[in-house]
Amino acid sequence: xxxxxxxxxGGAGFIGSNIVARLCAExxxxxxxxxxxxxxxxxxxxxxxKHPIADFWQPEELFEQLERHAEAIEAVVHMGAISSTTxxxxxxxxxxxxxxxxDIWDWCALRDARMIYASSAATYGDGDQGFVDDDSLEGLASxxxxxxxxxxxxxxxxxxARQSDRGQSPSQWAGLKFFNVYGPxxxxxxxxxxxxxxxxxxVQAGEPVTLFRSHNPNYADGGQLRDFVFVDDVVDIIExxxxxxxxxxVFNAGSGQARSFLDLxxxxxxxxxxxxxxxxxxxxxxxxxxYQYFTQASMDRVRxxxxxxxxxxxxxxVRRYVQDFxxxxxxxx
Numbered sequence: 001x002x003x004x005x006x007x008x009x010g011g012a013g014f015i016g017s018n019i020v021a022r023l024c025a026e027x028x029x030x031x032x033x034x035x036x037x038x039x040x041x042x043x044x045x046x047x048x049x050k051h052p053i054a055d056f057w058q059p060e061e062l063f064e065q066l067e068r069h070a071e072a073i074e075a076v077v078h079m080g081a082i083s084s085t086t087x088x089x090x091x092x093x094x095x096x097x098x099x100x101x102x103d104i105w106d107w108c109a110l111r112d113a114r115m116i117y118a119s120s121a122a123t124y125g126d127g128d129q130g131f132v133d134d135d136s137l138e139g140l141a142s143x144x145x146x147x148x149x150x151x152x153x154x155x156x157x158x159x160x161a162r163q164s165d166r167g168q169s170p171s172q173w174a175g176l177k178f179f180n181v182y183g184p185x186x187x188x189x190x191x192x193x194x195x196x197x198x199x200x201x202x203v204q205a206g207e208p209v210t211l212f213r214s215h216n217p218n219y220a221d222g223g224q225l226r227d228f229v230f231v232d233d234v235v236d237i238i239e240x241x242x243x244x245x246x247x248x249x250v251f252n253a254g255s256g257q258a259r260s261f262l263d264l265x266x267x268x269x270x271x272x273x274x275x276x277x278x279x280x281x282x283x284x285x286x287x288x289x290x291y292q293y294f295t296q297a298s299m300d301r302v303r304x305x306x307x308x309x310x311x312x313x314x315x316x317x318v319r320r321y322v323q324d325f326x327x328x329x330x331x332x333x
Contacts, residue, residue, distance in 0.1 A: 005030045005054070005072040006242070009062070009104070010080030012037060014186040015118070015178065017047035018231045019077055019238055021333050029074060030054035034062050042188040046332045066107055075114035075172075075242060078104050082149065083192060090148040097152035102159055108170035109163070116241055119157050119175040119250060121227070121295060122150030131227075132298045133177060135250035137161050146290050157250050164248065172245045176237060179254035179297050182317070183231030184325040184333040194228075195261060196268050196318055200326050203268050208277040211261050216293050221280045222262030225294045227254040230317030236309040237302065247305045254297025255311040267315045271322035 006023060010016040011033030023031045034057040037045050048056075057065045059080070066073065082096045101117060108115040124131050125144040134140070140158045145151045156175070163169050182194035189197075199209040211222045219225075234253045241247060262278065269276040283291055299311075312320075325331045 003030045003072070004074040005032055005069060006075050006077060007032045007034060007057075007066070007073060008077045008079060009034045009059075010078070010118075011035050011053075012044050012047050013079060013083075014047075014183075014189060015181060015231060015234060016077075016079035017185045018183065018235050018333060019079065020048060020053060021051050022235050022239060024051040024053065030072070032057060032065075032069075034059060034065075035080065038188070043332075044188040047185040047188070050332065063103070063107065066111075070111045070113075073111065073113045075116065076104055076108055077238065077242075078115060078117040081118055082152075086147075087149060093148045093152050097149070098156050098159075101156045105160065105163065105170065105173070108173075109168055112171055114172040114242075114245060115170045116172075116174045116176070116238055117156070117160075118153075119177045120150060120153040121177050121179045121252070121254070121297065122147065123154040123157065123177060124295070125150065126290070127292055127295055130298070131252065131296055133250055133252040133301050135161055135175075137165065140250075161250070169248070172241070173248050174241050175250040176234065176253040177250065177297070178234060179227035179229050179252070179295060181229050181231050181234055181253075183321050184331065187331065195264055196321055197326070199265060199268060200322070203272050203274060204326075206274050206277075208279045209265055209268075210279050210281055211265060212283040212291075213280040214293075215283055215288055215291075219293050222265070222278060223260045224292075225258035225260055225296070226292075227256070227258055227295045227297045228264060228314055228317075229253065229255040229297075230312040230321070232317075233309065233311050237307060240307050240309065244306060249301070249305070251302040251305070252297035252299055253302075254299065255314070256297055256299040257311065257314075258294060258296035259314050263314060264318065267318040268322060270315070271319040272327070
């Protein structure tokens with residue numbers, strides 16, 4: 001009998017490749033990746049090179065391959081997306097983040113496969129309404145994202161909740177609102193890399209790093225707060241969901257603890273054994289009016305659903321990222 005199969009879209013990307021690493025190590029199912037490798041010089045292919053994936057599909061052949069392997073597919077873990085919050089092509093964002101997600105949902109519902117997908121904390125907009133993962137249609141409709149990326153993710157959360165209410169859903173479905181995820185295998189992301197990865201070259205060289213100056217009197221320079229979450233912690237949630245098919249819904253995927261950018265920078269210097277050195281520049285005017293000063297995931301709902309994992313403390317997560325990956329000649333997981 002053929003082994004069961006899990007398809008990870010966006011599986012060569014940052015979070016996707018960490019999911020692939022975990023699932024391949026378990027060796028319980030065949031793991032298939034659907035993604036684009038892009039410019040070989042970016043090294044995205046190295047995110048997968050250590051892991052025995054069963055197959056690699058081009059995005060253009062996704063539905064043909066899904067149909068060909070329909071009897072074996074247990075779940076689609078859909079991480080593929082336009083993840084840049086500054087992407088200007090709104091049609092591209094909608095095709096990739098909403099339309100493709102909708103079509104995968106409909107296929108999974110038809111073929112009795114499960115679906116876990118990437119939502120985003122960007123759905124919360126400026127955070128004035130808090131960061132509680134209410135996945136009722138009313139709760140989702142009350143959100144006001146600040147960019148097309150956040151809107152596309154919110155729209156699909158609404159689609160999922162509506163279809164679920166109508167009994168037209170996969171046997172299990174779960175959307176994860178990722179907060180500020182950091183960790184190995186994000187080198188290809190350019191300007192969308194985590195702050196740890198962006199400041200690492202200067203930290204490594206013992207040079208000052210640059211953070212944004214605060215333009216809010218309630219926050220000190222570098223005191224802007226984010227929910228930074230180590231990538232292993234969000235993979236823990238996905239692994240738990242795959243092992244808990246009775247749980248469905250939209251859930252936050254964060255640490256539950258807001259920390260400052262200065263804390264993050266200091267932790268990076270400490271992990272490298274360097275004295276901290278931080279300078280400040282004005283937040284660009286182009287983003288200043290939409291800049292968030294505080295994000296913090298409420299993790300109560302996923303814990304109430306049975307998830308018992310613990311969040312990695314910021315200093316420990318940064319230490320592991322720096323010492324086990326960034327400082328190595330081969331920084332890939």
